[in-house]
Amino acid sequence: AQKITQTQPGMFVQEKEAVTLDCTYDTSDQSYGLFWYKQPSSGEMIFLIYQGSYDEQNATEGRYSLNFQKARKSANLVISASQLGDSAMYFCAMREPRVGNNRKLIWGLGTSLAVNP
Amino acid sequence: NAGVTQTPKFQVLKTGQSMTLQCAQDMNHNSMYWYRQDPGMGLRLIYYSASEGTTDKGEVPNGYNVSRLNKREFSLRLESAAPSQTSVYFCASSYSRAGFTEAFFGQGTRLTVV
Numbered sequence: 001a002q003k004i005t006q007t008q009p010g011m012f013v014q015e016k017e018a019v020t021l022d023c024t025y026d027t028s029d030q031s032y033g034l035f036w037y038k039q040p041s042s043g044e045m046i047f048l049i050y051q052g053s054y055d056e057q058n059a060t061e062g063r064y065s066l067n068f069q070k071a072r073k074s075a076n077l078v079i080s081a082s083q084l085g086d087s088a089m090y091f092c093a094m095r096e097p098r099v100g101n102n103r104k105l106i107w108g109l110g111t112s113l114a115v116n117p
Numbered sequence: 118n119a120g121v122t123q124t125p126k127f128q129v130l131k132t133g134q135s136m137t138l139q140c141a142q143d144m145n146h147n148s149m150y151w152y153r154q155d156p157g158m159g160l161r162l163i164y165y166s167a168s169e170g171t172t173d174k175g176e177v178p179n180g181y182n183v184s185r186l187n188k189r190e191f192s193l194r195l196e197s198a199a200p201s202q203t204s205v206y207f208c209a210s211s212y213s214r215a216g217f218t219e220a221f222f223g224q225g226t227r228l229t230v231v
C-alpha cells in the first residue's frame with residue numbers, strides 16, 4: 001500500500017540558512033506525483049511544489065526545491081535562505097494512482113519548522 | 118479569486134446535535150474532498166467526490182454523510198455529533214488531469230463537540 005513517511009516531527013533553522021525536510025514514500029506504481037504543502041499557524045493549507053515521477057529534473061519554485069531521488073524513494077523539500085515566515089507545518093503528500101476520474105492524495109504526518117531570528 | 122470557500126469557520130456543538138459544513142469552489146474543479154485534521158494524525162480523508170453526482174468513502178467516513186449538490190458545492194453532514202468528531206475540517210478541490218492534481222484547500226472549520 002502507498003505510504004508517506006516524514007521522520008522529523010520538528011526542525012529548527014537559523015534565519016537565512018537552508019533547511020531540508022525529509023519525505024520518503026512507498027509505492028509500487030510507476031506513475032505518481034509528490035506534493036509539498038505548508039500550513040502556517042493561521043491554519044490554511046498552501047501548495048508549494050510538485051514533482052512527477054517521470055520528471056527528469058528536480059522541481060523548483062522560488063526558494064523551494066524538491067530533491068527527488070527516485071531509487072531511494074525520497075522527495076525532500078529544500079528551503080533556501082529561510083525567512084521567519086517559513087515557520088509552519090510542512091506536509092508531504094503523494095497522489096494515488098488514478099481510480100476512475102479521481103486521484104486521491106496520501107499524506108504524511110508533517111514536520112514542524114521553526115525559523116530562529 | 119475566492120477559490121475554495123468553507124462555512125462556518127468555527128462551530129461548537131453539543132453531543133447529539135447535527136450540522137452541515139458547506140463548501141463551494143469556483144475553479145471548475147471536478148474532484149472535491151473532505152478531510153479532518155487531528156493533532157499527530159495528519160490529514161485523513163473522510164469522503165471524496167470524483168465528479169458531480171458521485172461520492173465515495175475515504176479513510177474515516179463513519180458518522181458523516183456528504184452531498185455533491187452540483188459541480189461547485191460539496192457539503193459534509195454530521196447527523197449526531199460526538200466528542201470524537203472534534204477536529205479541524207478541510208474541504209479541498211482539484212482538477213484531475215494527466216500528470217498533475219494539485220489540491221486547493223478551504224480555510225478550514227474548527228469544530229468542537231462538547
